[in-house]
Amino acid sequence: EHPGICNCGPTSEIPTPTRTATPTATATRTVTATATATATGATATATATATAATPTATATGATPTPTPTAVVVAAPVLCPTPEPTPGNYAVLAGSDVTLDTSTIFGNVGISPGIGSTPHYTGSTAGVHGFIDDANAAALNGQAIKVAAEGYAAGLIGSATIINDELGGQTLPAGVYKSNATTFKMTSLNLTLDAGGDPNAVWIFLAESTGTSLTTGTSTQVVFKDGLGNSCNVFWQLAGTATLGVSSAFTGSIMASTSITVAGPGTTVNGRLLADTGSVSLDAVTVNGCVCL
Helix, strand or coil: CCCCCCCCCCCCCCCCCCCCCCCCCCCCCCCEEEEEEEEECCEEEEEEEEECCCCCCCCCCCCCCCCCCCCCCCCCCCCCCCCCCCCCCCEEECCCEEEECCEEECCEEECCCCCCCCCEEECCCCEECCEEECCHHHHHHHHHHHHHHHHHHCCHHHCEEECCECCCCEEECEEEEECCCCEEECCCCEEEECCCCCCCCEEEEECCCCEEEEECCCCEEEEHHHCCCHHHEEEEECCEEEECCCCEEECEEEECCCEEECCCCCEEECCEEECCCCEEECCCEEECCCCC
């Protein structure tokens, strides 16, 4: 077993949001004509009556976009099987890792690495786990990651499309993709609502092969009422991720290229996993996940 975090618990019922009324418009037109002729002796009377049209119209305001409904989805598998097979990493890179003076609770891996070993720089004093540099364990970690990415990417057809600006949104469990192929969190926080289920799963998909995810200074991904498991939040990115200074990020990033975490003061609760590129850390804290 390797150090990290992962808390699970019983499942609770997830609430369903209420729909708003659909706009309505009605128009009514009525025309009535009556003609009466009466003759009595030398007297003739003709009467004609017409009622003017009376249009009426009623309209309500536009229906707002409904809040996403919680969806139960299986989590991508980032744990090796059977345990205790190596392959679970808090930080995993394809080319190299910059540690600086970061604190990492979990293992660090590099595979395949570029150039000669070591493929990491900075102090290893803060690494509370193994460092697997271009070995079979790190190679297995990359294989596990690729399989998890394939599963997540396969869900894109059923994903709920949301605004690319995550700040200020509250999202129930489910699968989400950006309306702009990238995600960003500029200044406000993203809130994840487990709906009473501590085992709820979120999967975010960004299709951009450039910058897929960026977070601003001091932004946070938080759980509503503190209920949720950071190891059940996944970010599958076709490009890169950059996390801002003093931010607090939740979930495991699976990036096709590279990941940069600016510091100091930044905390990541989850994993930082890069396919081909580097993982660069600047005096940050990474709390990895334990495989049970």
